[in-house]
Amino acid sequence: MKKSFADLMEIRNKTLNRVNLRVDREEGIRIVVGMATCGIAAGARPVLKAFSEEVSKRELQGVTVAQTGCIGMCRLEPIVEVTVPGEEKVTYVHMTPEKAARVVAEHIVNKQPVAEYTIGAAE
Amino acid sequence: MKELSLHILDIVQNSVKAEAKNITVDITEDTKTDTLTIEIADDGCGMTAEFLAKVRDPFTTTRTTRKTGMGISLFEAAAVQTGGGLDITSKPGVGTTLKVWFSLSSIDRAPLGDMAGTMVTIISGAPDIDYIxxxxxxxxxxxxxxxxxxxxxxxxxxxxxxxxxxxxxxIEEGLAEIN
Structure with missing residues (x-):
């Protein structure tokens, strides 16, 4: 079915009803994807898309997917940093859309970082 | 970069950094002249003539953490290998326009790729800017x-x-109608 502005209006109304539930956004979990020249060339765009889709498919609340510039270790791109409040930041390297799905399931949902994808395992 | 849309994603970040309020991405595929043209225009802070003169050099960047900035030089290389080229005009306080042209039929021309994905990524990264x-x-x-x-x-x-x-x-549906 063709996407219309009427559909967009419907999304808007649905979102307005939900928006009050999201006051704790600032303290939520952050997934940050490196999106500079190096990241983009290494495949960061589909990785970002996979994280966004996975978070929205599971209807996770309080999880923000964001972008940043070059993190400084271009050979390890695509790099993704996951920050869970109260815990140490976890840096994932050489990410793919498939790995992104696993990180959401194990780290974001079940609170168990995927050790084999981290920078510690790669170095 | 495997797709020209990835170069566009990369270059638009420059406009975002330049604090543009409006960014226009214009793509024209002309089979008669066998040209693919991509024009990215912004109303950001612009560049001085001095910086503009060296901006294609991969060792030119505004960032202070490292000395390299590959985005424009990679885009130019992708165009030159098809017999095309890259041109930038800029004025401090007015904005910057970058124009890149390719031979449409050249075997060395990377595919345009996922423009819908590029636009969604750009918009989600800097949602306060207006894009055409x-x-x-x-x-x-x-x-x-x-x-x-x-x-x-x-x-x-x-x-x-x-x-x-x-x-x-x-965007996907709109592009499907003209392809």
Whole structure:
């Protein structure tokens, strides 16, 4: 079915009803994807898309997917940093859309970082 | 970069950094002249003539953490290998326009790739900027303008997953009609 502005209006109304539930956004979990020249060339765009889709498919609340510039270790791109409040930041390297799905399931949902994808395992 | 749309994603970040309020991406595929043209224009801070003169050099950048900035030089190389080229005009306080042209039929021309994905990524990364994406082929013209979307959305931000999904789908459908 063709996407219309009427559909967009419907999304808007649905979102307005939900928006009050999201006051704790600032303290939520952050997934940050490196999106500079190096990241983009290494495949960061589909990785970002996979994280966004996975978070929205599971209807996770309080999880923000964001972008940043070059993190400084271009050979390890695509790099993704996951920050869970109260815990140490976890840096994932050489990410793919498939790995992104696993990180959401194990780290974001079940609170168990995927050790084999981290920078510690790669170095 | 495997797709020209990835170069566009990369170059638009320069406009975002330049604090543009409006960014236009204009793509024209002309089979008669065998040319693919990509023009990215912004109303950001612009560049001085001195910086403009060396901006294609991969060892030129405004960032202070490292000495390299590859985006423009990679885009230029992708164009030159098809017999095309890259041109930049800029004025401090007015903005910057970058124009790149390719031989449409050249075997060395990377495919345009996922423009819907590129636009969604750009918009989600800097949702307060207004974007126009205009794409022209022999079959017609598709225009995507975030000001129209903003009018419908009102107070709802672009960064809502359902909104971004809608934008991606809308662009994909629009492009399918002119391809």
């Amino acid at each position: 994406y205009r794409h022209t082929t022999g079959k017609g013209e598709f225009v995507f303008d975030t000001r129209e979307i903003r009018e419908v959305l009102g107070d709802v931000p672009f960064n809502v997953p359902d909104v971004l999904d809608w934008i991606g789908g809308y």
